[in-house]
Amino acid sequence: MPAFLLKPRWLGLLAFVIVFGALCYRLGLWQWHRLEHRIDRNAVIKQHYGADPVPLDSVVPRGSEVDGETQEWTQVEVRGTYDASGAASVKFMTRDSAPGVDVVVPLRLDDGTAILVDRGWMQTDNSGQAPTLPAPPSGEVDVTGWLRPNNGAGGEAVRINDGQIRAISSDGYDEALDYPLRSGYLNLRSESPDPGSDLLLEPDPDLGQGPHFWYALQWWFFGLIGITGFVWFAISEARESRRRTTPTAQASVTRSR
Numbered sequence: 001m002p003a004f005l006l007k008p009r010w011l012g013l014l015a016f017v018i019v020f021g022a023l024c025y026r027l028g029l030w031q032w033h034r035l036e037h038r039i040d041r042n043a044v045i046k047q048h049y050g051a052d053p054v055p056l057d058s059v060v061p062r063g064s065e066v067d068g069e070t071q072e073w074t075q076v077e078v079r080g081t082y083d084a085s086g087a088a089s090v091k092f093m094t095r096d097s098a099p100g101v102d103v104v105v106p107l108r109l110d111d112g113t114a115i116l117v118d119r120g121w122m123q124t125d126n127s128g129q130a131p132t133l134p135a136p137p138s139g140e141v142d143v144t145g146w147l148r149p150n151n152g153a154g155g156e157a158v159r160i161n162d163g164q165i166r167a168i169s170s171d172g173y174d175e176a177l178d179y180p181l182r183s184g185y186l187n188l189r190s191e192s193p194d195p196g197s198d199l200l201l202e203p204d205p206d207l208g209q210g211p212h213f214w215y216a217l218q219w220w221f222f223g224l225i226g227i228t229g230f231v232w233f234a235i236s237e238a239r240e241s242r243r244r245t246t247p248t249a250q251a252s253v254t255r256s257r
Contacts, residue, residue: 010234017230024223028216035212042207045073053077053144056182060147062113066184068149073205075189077144078115080107082136086177089131090118091164095200099126103199104168104185105136106177107143114177116185117143118168120199130163134197141193145186146202 053075060066082105089101100123106114124131151158151167158165158172165173170181187202 010237013230013233017226020226021223024219024226028219028223031212031216031219035209035216038209038212041069042209044070045205045207048073048075051075056115056147060183062111062182064183066147066149071147072149074147075144076147076186077142078107078109078186079140079142080109080114081140082106082117082138083108083114083177084136086114087133087136088160088163088165088173088176089124089133090168091128091166092126093121095121095123098123100124101131101164102168103133104165104173106181107141107186108179109182113180113182115182116168116170116173117145117188118148118185118202119188119191120197120201122199134195134199137191137193137195141191143186143188144190145188147184148187149184 051074054077056076056078059071059074059076066072084105086106088104090104091101093100093102100121102121103119104116105119107117108114119136122131122134148168150169150171153167153169154172157167158169160173160176168185170183170185174181188199189201
């Protein structure tokens with residue numbers, strides 16, 4: 001081992017490169033695991049897409065929580081009566097850069113509970129004022145929709161304020177109702193009878209793999225650059241050291257003769 005590598009400056013640089021390389025490796029591995037999770041999630045969604053709608057209670061019985069890993073985007077069917085007095089708009093929801101809101105209405109079931117239904121999106125101005133919402137069908141209605149878990153937001157974001165919320169969650173929304181809500185909510189796919197409204201349904205979920213593969217390669221490439229740079233500088237220093245010592249050695253040989 002060249003003696004200069006044992007100097008404090010080089011030892012410090014080596015320690016930095018080791019820590020930097022390990023960090024880049026871990027970050028790349030983290031992105032790779034996110035890619036694997038995304039692939040697994042897409043496989044579950046595709047499986048749900050190919051299946052016929054199933055009764056809500058067969059997926060999420062009363063009192064249980066929606067499992068976002070295995071149950072999200074399951075197509076379920078349920079019958080109930082919309083409670084128009086409990087409707088709210090999810091503000092600041094855009095489509096193709098256009099401002100608007102999602103329309104959420106509780107659907108009351110025969111067992112005394114209800115589940116929130118996101119009936120779709122409508123364009124509004126961006127004033128933040130509660131808009132006039134289209135009326136849902138009256139009487140009993142058959143609803144088919146994608147099952148979604150509660151939004152992870154909390155506090156005021158999920159509580160109804162002046163007929164508006166910021167995120168859809170049965171936690172908080174139920175404070176404005178006098179009956180219990182089921183966990184999660186539905187993204188409407190169809191209603192019978194058809195109300196004939198102009199609400200735009202939720203777009204199909206994104207089945208892309210995202211940038212995680214390239215992010216993983218990027219972090220590993222950064223780590224490789226750090227290691228390669230250290231080796232290159234070490235080789236350059238070794239060559240420079242040989243150039244500095246060679247003339248001295250030749251002069252010593254000449255004087256001895």
